[in-house]
Amino acid sequence: MLNINPTTAVLLLSEFIKLKPKDWIALNAANSQIARCLIAIAKSRDLKIAGIVRRSELIPEVEKLGADFVGVESPELPKQIQIAIGGMPISLGLDAVGGPATATMASVLSPGAHLVIYAWLSGVPIHVSQGDLIVKRLNIHGFWMYYEEFLPKMRAALTEAAKVVASGKLILPISATYKPSQIKEAIEYSQRGGKVLLDFQVNTRIGRDAMKRKLEIERFSLVSPHQTLNIFN
Numbered sequence: 001m002l003n004i005n006p007t008t009a010v011l012l013l014s015e016f017i018k019l020k021p022k023d024w025i026a027l028n029a030a031n032s033q034i035a036r037c038l039i040a041i042a043k044s045r046d047l048k049i050a051g052i053v054r055r056s057e058l059i060p061e062v063e064k065l066g067a068d069f070v071g072v073e074s075p076e077l078p079k080q081i082q083i084a085i086g087g088m089p090i091s092l093g094l095d096a097v098g099g100p101a102t103a104t105m106a107s108v109l110s111p112g113a114h115l116v117i118y119a120w121l122s123g124v125p126i127h128v129s130q131g132d133l134i135v136k137r138l139n140i141h142g143f144w145m146y147y148e149e150f151l152p153k154m155r156a157a158l159t160e161a162a163k164v165v166a167s168g169k170l171i172l173p174i175s176a177t178y179k180p181s182q183i184k185e186a187i188e189y190s191q192r193g194g195k196v197l198l199d200f201q202v203n204t205r206i207g208r209d210a211m212k213r214k215l216e217i218e219r220f221s222l223v224s225p226h227q228t229l230n231i232f233n
Contacts, residue, residue: 006161006170007154008118008145009037013045014157015150016114016141017092021046024085026108028052029096029121030062030070033172038094039065040170041161050081050090052104078107092116099124106132118143 013019025042029035030051042049043066051067053059062070069084071077081090089110095102098120106115106128115138117126132138145154164170177197178186186198 004145005034005172006037006041006165007157008034009041010157010160011145011150011153012038012094012116012118012143013041013047013092015153016116016139019045019047019092022048023092024048024050024068024088024090025092025094026050026052026081026090026105027094027096028073028101028105029054029119030067031058031065032096034096034119035062036065036172037161037170039067041164044164044167044169048085048088050085050108052077052101073101073104077104081108089113094118095126096121098122098126100127102126103128103132106136106138109136109138111136112139114139114141116141116143 013025019025025038025047027035027038027049028051030039030053035051039049039051039062049067049069051062051070052073053062053070054073056072059070059072069081071080071084090108091110091113093105093109093113093115095105095115095117096119098117099122101122102115102117103126109115109132113136115128117140120126128138128140133140161170176186177199179199183198
């Protein structure tokens with residue numbers, strides 16, 4: 001688990017702007033698995049977090065994770081966030097949803113801020129107003145952890161993520177366990193939401209190694225870049 005979501009979270013918080021303690025970031029899909037990692041690692045760096053969710057009943061859960069403000073996606077949300085942050089700038093926005101949710105995210109960011117698109121849960125192209133793009137001059141990036149420029153940095157990112165997990169500040173709940181022969185079912189389940197584990201316990205070492213090789217082949221043939229993240233609400 002450490003080499004996907006927590007490592008991705010470290011890279012998202014490190015590679016686009018140098019954040020200082022008490023700086024604000026914004027993220028949507030705030031109750032998702034990847035958001036849990038982002039919140040835990042951001043808090044370990046003493047950052048402030050504005051989280052966005054789709055339903056009001058999710059607010060207590062995300063507040064418990066450590067977000068400093070949590071609001072529901074709505075036309076009123078940008079004003080609510082501005083009141084909550086007391087006029088402080090938000091220099092990094094992390095969008096996992098796409099569509100109109102991206103426009104909401106862009107609207108709360110400060111001039112010159114960085115908007116990073118790392119998933120598209122809605123399946124809809126991102127919406128960004130001309131005002132946010134032209135007047136505020138937002139920097140918009142796409143992200144995938146396996147981009148060539150990130151590969152040399154993954155070991156350090158993994159090390160930081162492991163420390164946060166070891167501290168007990170980041171706990172990722174397991175929703176289901178599958179055998180390697182059920183890889184297709186496991187992927188389908190993860191797309192609906194939840195963290196899954198693969199159980200490699202087989203009778204012999206030869207059988208285990210063969211199963212691992214088979215899994216690697218199937219993983220690269222079945223999983224597209226955005227499916228490697230457990231980011232679903």
